[in-house]
Amino acid sequence: MNITSLRAAIRAGGVVAFTGAGVSEESGIPTYRGTGGFWTSYDPDKYASIDYFQQDPSYFWAFFRDTRRFLIHEAKPNAAHKSLANLEELGLLDAVITQNIDGLHQAAGNKHVVELHGSYQKFSCTKCDAVYPLAHIEREIEKPLPPQCIECDSVIRPDIVFFGEMLPPDKLEKAYQLASQSKLILMIGSSLVVYPAAQVPHVAKQSGARLAIINLEPTPLDDFADWVFHEKAGIVLPELLEYLT
Numbered sequence: 001m002n003i004t005s006l007r008a009a010i011r012a013g014g015v016v017a018f019t020g021a022g023v024s025e026e027s028g029i030p031t032y033r034g035t036g037g038f039w040t041s042y043d044p045d046k047y048a049s050i051d052y053f054q055q056d057p058s059y060f061w062a063f064f065r066d067t068r069r070f071l072i073h074e075a076k077p078n079a080a081h082k083s084l085a086n087l088e089e090l091g092l093l094d095a096v097i098t099q100n101i102d103g104l105h106q107a108a109g110n111k112h113v114v115e116l117h118g119s120y121q122k123f124s125c126t127k128c129d130a131v132y133p134l135a136h137i138e139r140e141i142e143k144p145l146p147p148q149c150i151e152c153d154s155v156i157r158p159d160i161v162f163f164g165e166m167l168p169p170d171k172l173e174k175a176y177q178l179a180s181q182s183k184l185i186l187m188i189g190s191s192l193v194v195y196p197a198a199q200v201p202h203v204a205k206q207s208g209a210r211l212a213i214i215n216l217e218p219t220p221l222d223d224f225a226d227w228v229f230h231e232k233a234g235i236v237l238p239e240l241l242e243y244l245t
Ligand code: NAD
Pocket: 019, 020, 021, 022, 023, 024, 025, 026, 029, 030, 031, 032, 033, 034, 099, 100, 101, 102, 103, 117, 188, 189, 190, 191, 192, 193, 194, 214, 215, 216, 217, 231, 232, 233, 234
């Protein structure tokens, strides 16, 4: 199946995108275990794990402090994000389900985004109900880490899903619902090994949707897919758009 038949499937409607770290790679954000850059200075098994956060929250907070300028203020949507925003604007994309916490789909202009793993826009106390916006946290991390709750002095955490934690049930439910109602799912930049998020394309396929995979490297779902492109998302997606508009 080629790109022309994929364009025809997109025109037929009922399209949902499912994205992972690979979609942001061309914005300069390394994928989870990607080599190079600041990522290698921090051990992902520590900064991304809930067990380690509970043991030593300062490790995550130092990672956050040292990388936030880049992640939150400097990374910009790339051609892949922009193409997905264009598709939604054209009425050809119902929603984006993402595993990313970088907010770049919204920055590109997508309105219907389900952030399965949360985002860096909101932070909360690990003990009481206090909630803090990013602006507050940016001031707090200039002080000794970790940032503490104003109400009860407990540690503050980001509203992201660490490894070892459950996904928010309402978001997972929404993602499964979108997937099961879709006719075509565009799976972009995910190794499809992190569950239960990786279940989303399975749900779509089992409900009769067709599956297109756009990922640099092979994935465990390639054999079940109707289209497979082992190329950069920032190349394939603009090419898809070219004759759709
Ligand atoms: P992943 O499981 O989403 O895998 C990344 C995949 O993207 C790899 O298979 C790689 O071949 C592919 N890829 C890399 N560059 C690409 C490109 N330019 N175009 C298309 N495909 C490309 O992510 P992971 O790295 O295994 O991380 C696991 C978890 O951590 C996921 O939940 C992930 O989304 C999250 N994470 C999020 C961010 C972010 O918010 N930007 C960054 C790192 C990790």
